[in-house]
Amino acid sequence: MAVMQVVFIGIISVDKQNISFSMKTKDELCRVPINRNCCAVAELYGMVLYANIFNLKQIRIRTELASVAKRASMLIEKVLGVQLEVQNIGHRLVLQIDDSRLIEKIMTTFGYDAKPYISYPLNRNMVEQDCCAAAFLRGIFLISGSVAPPDKKSHLEIKCSHMTLCRQVISLMLDLGMSPKMLSRQTTGIIYFKDTASIEDFLTRMGASLSAMEIMEAKVEKNLRNNINRQVNCETSNLVKTTDASAKQIAAIEKALLIGGIEIFPENLRETVDLRVANPASSLAELAEMFQSPMTKSGLSHRLRKIMQITQRLEQSQAGKE
Template identity: 30%
Template sequence: MASTISTADCRISVSENIKREIYSVSTSVNFTYEIKKEIIRNGFENTCCKTAALSAFLRATGSIITRGPHVGFEIVTESENVAEYFVGLIESMYGAELKIAEVGTDNRNGRDRLVLDCVGERSFFILSELGLAEFDGEGVNLKMEIDPYLVENACCRRAYIRGAFLGSGSCTLPKEDESGSGYHLEIVFFGEALADNFCDLLAQFDVLAKCVQRKNSYVVYLKSKDSISDFLQLCGAENCLEKLDGLAERREMRNNINRVANCMQKNYDKSVLASVKQIRAIEVIDSVIGISGLDEALETVARARLSDREASLKELGERLGISKSCLNHRLRKLVKISEELTEE
């Protein structure tokens, strides 16, 4: 008995036992999952785009295997939605069935892990059609770079990028209250030439990615909010793009509030330090010559400061009926008098 999966572009038949096992692998709902879910929901319009996406998906998460005389492939994924989609796509396009090879948990990161393989009469034909391998007369020859024919059209280039992200892509966002950037999107490949090809592919859409080697793999990554926004727009993930923009706006608002608060705190700290210095100066004057020994203007300011030690210059000036600059001048004069008295 077969069940069906609804996608944006086709209805794909998948055997019931595979579907049950796929759904038994749980995936945490995070931003990566949301992006992949939206890409799958949008689907791929043409057969050429499906072929490009499937090729990229196998490049990013698959490997070539042999079993007896047959050359085939296996795919590893953490997402049941992604696995189900590509299982159905392969069945629909090539009439080949993928079998569950392993269901478990990755010991390195604790995430669910699903391994599917396809080895049989049609498996090498699929690899050839997807530009991954060819028979050169002596044996099977693996192609290490992106087949130019698969990405000849702009729509297929976009599909290839989306397929690669579905295979080994991930995206993390910073928390709203975190400082620094924290934005990170990456796609992992097992060959340097392929990773470089992928960077060139992104550059054709003005998305400038970097590549770094991580152990035995090559990681194509984006680190800025703007570049990730461009990538999501390229993938047609409009809902995820809206979520990203919303997060960026909230972080910017929080940062602005923090900057204003920090500025106000610094100004307050400076005001407090100045007030302490003024009060100490007046106390020195009072202990040596007495406040009454000052001229009338300075005596008035000195007594006003001592009576309200926490008042700002603006508040004190308004109370005395003088300008802030005039008050500041008289307070500085009091400090200078105290310094002269101390030196004596």
């Protein structure tokens, strides 16, 4: 078969902001060494099954990334012994096969007969071994997967052009102990993961351990930040509670003092009355420390309750007089 020159063009028309992390992950996946032939076949199988076009007339693998085009080309050469030219069509990098003999060879390699299908089912024989299943998932992710950057909400997805294939890949993932979710849009489907642990696991299995680690680190950092925020919020809300309670106590005490003076309160409560009014911003613990003789928080709390009862009774009796 003719050997053509392989030309790689850089990334074309890519929204760097949106896909930079997916791109980085795919670049990492494209560096995963392929040690076994079975895995080369399985990874190419994933790419072809999720290719833009896959039928008896034409096979067309389309990607935005030069690394993915190069990887696909390398796998085609390794598995089929053919070198293909990477074309630049409509701002995409395309590997296209129109040669009917080569297509037949590909179909046979992946265990299909030469009959036309509306959608090609997943041939589980190709992904029987764990190494091959991981390689297959890498292949489909490289062609139709994306992953949200670590600083965004965790999300990894793979778009499927047919629901049947989508369900079959889900069932493979379930057999591998993964917990994928599925979304259907008419005839097409999306397989996705939302929890960080599943995404890390998925990326690690495919061989993108650096990307997985980045996501994990971002999560640890985020948790730490959330904990600090929670603590600060908690302290703030305690402070608000303290101040609210203190304001209520002081208002009641001052009202009572206006009506009957300090004699309204029994001798043993007068120091508490004085300290509360003089230190409106102090918490119970702080106030307890100000007493001449030692006072516990619960002891102080008990006294403040008594003071409030006295002011309430006074208020009620005043109301009765009116």
